[in-house]
Amino acid sequence: MSGKRIAIIGAGPIGLEVALYARLRDFEVVVLEQGTVAANVRSWGHVRLFSPFGINSSEWGRAAQPAADLPATEALLTGAEFSERYLLPLSQHSLLQGCIHENTRVVTIGKRHFWKGDAIGSRSRLGSPFTLLTESASSGEELIEADFVLDCSGTFGNHNWLGDGGVPAIGERQLSKRIDYCLPDIAGKDRSRFVGGRTLVIGSGYSAATAIVALGELIQQDSATEVFWLTRKATDTPLATIDGDTLRGRVDLTARANELAANPDSQINWLKASCVRQIETDDDGNIQVTVEQVTIEENAEQGGSTCKVVPVDNVIANVGYHPDRSLYEELQVHECYASQGPMKLAAALMGETSADCMTQSSPATDTLKNPEPGFFILGAKSYGRDSRFLLRIGLEQIQSAFDLIAAEAA
Ligand SMILES: Cc1cc2nc3c(=O)[nH]c(=O)nc-3n(C[C@H](O)[C@H](O)[C@H](O)COP(=O)(O)OP(=O)(O)OC[C@H]3O[C@@H](n4cnc5c(N)ncnc54)[C@H](O)[C@@H]3O)c2cc1C
Incomplete structure (x- = not known):
């Protein structure tokens, strides 16, 4: 050769x-x-x-x-x-x-x-x-x-877009510089952006779980910190567990993130079966996210979905x-x-x-x-x-x- x-x-x-x-x-x-x-x-x-x-x-x-x-x-x-x-x-x-x-x-x-x-x-x-x-x-x-x-x-x-079906949510392209598509260092150099603020995390993989666990620790340090965790499927837990998983770090991360989502006192609000329709800023430059949640369980016979606006300071989109x-x-x-x-x-x-x-x-x-x-x-x-x-x-x-x-x- x-x-x-x-x-x-x-x-x-x-x-x-x-x-x-x-x-x-x-x-x-x-x-x-x-x-x-x-x-x-x-x-x-x-x-x-x-x-x-x-x-x-x-x-x-x-x-x-x-x-x-x-x-x-x-x-x-x-x-x-x-x-x-x-x-x-x-x-x-x-x-x-x-x-x-x-x-x-x-x-x-x-x-x-x-x-x-x-x-x-x-x-x-x-x-x-x-x-x-x-x-x-x-x-x-x-x-x-x-x-x-x-x-x-x-x-x-090359990140994917966070909107429904992989299509950019309305306004996402214009606001993309204010969205973290990677993995911010929440406990370290990026801490000041997240502590005491409201953060929306989107995704149901290990990157999103890593962000949720780090944000859960910030909540312990400053109770004004609040988190919304949006996942698109109507599953029982945000992350699937792997039977017989041999990787200790992955087992612990999955368990901790799922536990935070399930605990009503954790200040981590899990929005399942949801997607983002729109991201915009108000007159003061604050981010407003319109989240659509598919109605499931008790309202199943009616079908359809509801929309609500979630004001946040940060958006972390771990969507691949x-x-x-x-x-x-x-x-x-x-x-x-x-x-x-x-x-x-x-x-x-x-x-x-x-x-x-x-x-x-x-x-x-x-x-x-x-x-x-x-x-x-x-x-x-x-x-x-x-x-x-x-x-x-x-x-x-x-x-x-x-x-x-x-x-x-x-
Ligand atoms: C948070 C995280 C944790 C992970 N943990 C694990 C783990 O525990 N175990 C595991 O096996 N895998 C893990 N992975 C998956 C995988 O191993 C890594 O993504 C790894 O970095 C992939 O290596 P790569 O060389 O293929 O690509 P990359 O590391 O992405 O390297 C690609 C390089 O190409 C350069 N490049 C891109 N476009 C161009 C261009 N047009 N011209 C010139 N240069 C260009 C980039 O700048 C970059 O330096 C993890 C991934 C992530 C994101």
Whole structure:
């Protein structure tokens, strides 16, 4: 593989692991990162990972660093610790020197002399290099060529909308700068925004639960703090519990968040079977959220819904993320119409019935194949809107992708 050029988009955990793996196999590697190394993981640095360090890191990544500096395999690190103790040192490995270009965004990828509709699904496209249009403050726009492209750009930067059916609520787009679509550090640097105020949290996943538990602690410290927790389904508890869950942190988080929702004295008001219709500000700039709640149980025979206006200071929308598909718009990628992940992998994931992402089986090597030869989507982005992605799966994908690259190059 000596001399073959690989372009990797994103210096997150998977992009960095791929880069080292490729350098160990003598590829020429360029990593293009729109922000800085591990930017997304660091943005949720205050959150503790559920899975232990040993399965979040690769054999080759650990072997490349002095054993004494590595966290224990069973350690449950925060995002910040994972970055500082593993990902940043990995990015500084001598084999990666000069390979990682920070603050360089990939705008789009094409093929030299081949348009999207040319040579459909044909191996002949492999004979022509990929061209990546990049932009950076220092060099402006540039075109970079590569023989293989691995898109590890994640989904974290592209939030879903919080309105019903994924459509923006009325006014949401105009007020989006006042909405937290990520994970604010409620106990730490963002505390002053939340303490003593009214916060609406939307979502029924672990991110929303993390926010609810942190807000529950703020209520203990300042009883003027009040919370509304909106979830869209008419379930008995906001979060589903996983039978036989082996991850202590996840068990505790689920139990605590559900307990806060069930307790009428917790000052966490759970609005189930609800959605947001409108977000606006009053004359003083305060946020007013119109919440629609489907009438259930005793009013079931009447059906319908009721609307009420909830005045709040903060809105946290933990409603998921989706992939940026504009990067490969000019390539031949077969996407799933539901998850927007690459089709073969998405089809395999649809057959995965376990409620626990930890017990999911690794999709077969072939599921990483696209109609576009030489182009692979790895890491969180490969799951599209499906939130079950785990680093363990991403690390296995790397070895599979290189098996496919070796077969394609042969
Ligand atoms: C709060 C939270 C907790 C999690 N906990 C766990 C856990 O316990 N265990 C587990 O296995 N998984 C966990 N995950 C899921 C997953 O492992 C992480 O999301 C992980 O960061 C995914 O790694 P990645 O490299 O695929 O993507 P990311 O970490 O999102 O990295 C993508 C990189 O690509 C860059 N990028 C994006 N677009 C471009 C572009 N156009 N040009 C150049 N660069 C670009 C971004 O800046 C970023 O640096 C968690 C996720 C979250 C959000």
